[in-house]
Amino acid sequence: MKIKENIAELNRRIEIAAEKTNRSRDKIKLIAVTKTHPVPKIEEALDCNLQFIGENKVQEAEEKIPKLQGKYEEFHFIGHLQSNKIKKLIPLKPALIHSIDKFSTAKKLNNYIIKQQLSVQDILVQVNTSGEESKFGINPQDTEALIEKISQLSHLQIKGLMTIGLFTDDEKKIRQCFQILKEKFEEFKKKTWKNVQMKYLSMGMTNDFEIAIEEGANMIRVGTAIFGAREY
Numbered sequence: 001m002k003i004k005e006n007i008a009e010l011n012r013r014i015e016i017a018a019e020k021t022n023r024s025r026d027k028i029k030l031i032a033v034t035k036t037h038p039v040p041k042i043e044e045a046l047d048c049n050l051q052f053i054g055e056n057k058v059q060e061a062e063e064k065i066p067k068l069q070g071k072y073e074e075f076h077f078i079g080h081l082q083s084n085k086i087k088k089l090i091p092l093k094p095a096l097i098h099s100i101d102k103f104s105t106a107k108k109l110n111n112y113i114i115k116q117q118l119s120v121q122d123i124l125v126q127v128n129t130s131g132e133e134s135k136f137g138i139n140p141q142d143t144e145a146l147i148e149k150i151s152q153l154s155h156l157q158i159k160g161l162m163t164i165g166l167f168t169d170d171e172k173k174i175r176q177c178f179q180i181l182k183e184k185f186e187e188f189k190k191k192t193w194k195n196v197q198m199k200y201l202s203m204g205m206t207n208d209f210e211i212a213i214e215e216g217a218n219m220i221r222v223g224t225a226i227f228g229a230r231e232y
């Protein structure tokens, strides 16, 4: 295991990509994706100055997040959220839920937060920019209408957009996905919806984070480049 070296190398690559868009390393928020990795390995990464961790399954987060209390700054939920898992996820206090793509889930989440008398939950809206049927996310053309509806919910705050790029070696096609999201992001920034602040553009993973940063990402979600390949 060489997590420390991996993080140093990753930071260097983020810096180079950020410089291409005249930004500094600290303008890109790195979410360390810890899924499938055990608590000691995550602690090792957190000791190397990582502050933000991401999990994609509620059940796994439920097992690991309580054991990491006080060791991270923010826990992000990046996976698909089934509405029946809301009551298990929210007690883990996710700083940001990246994956809201349906009004019904947003409404249930909002209702749960009100019922529990909790404060506002920050979310991102996940957009399917690759057109793959297997991927979650709202279609780009339906995103505006979804945000408009969610913005009526008092206890959710939309902080930006998230996407997963196409899994391919064709860089041009990956880039197109990120361009679609960036275009929507800029378009929505101009709106004056309540409960909406287009702050985060969450795109880019191990295989494509440099392209994502070049296309404007300010939040990337990286697992493999930090922890190595996952074993399922």
Ligand SMILES: *Cc1c(COP(=O)(O)O)cnc(C)c1O
Binding pocket: 033, 035, 056, 078, 079, 164, 204, 205, 206, 207, 221, 222, 223, 224, 225
């Ligand atoms: C697993 C995962 C990542 C990280 O993937 P890597 O290729 O390991 O960097 C990012 N985002 C989401 C939504 C994921 O599920």
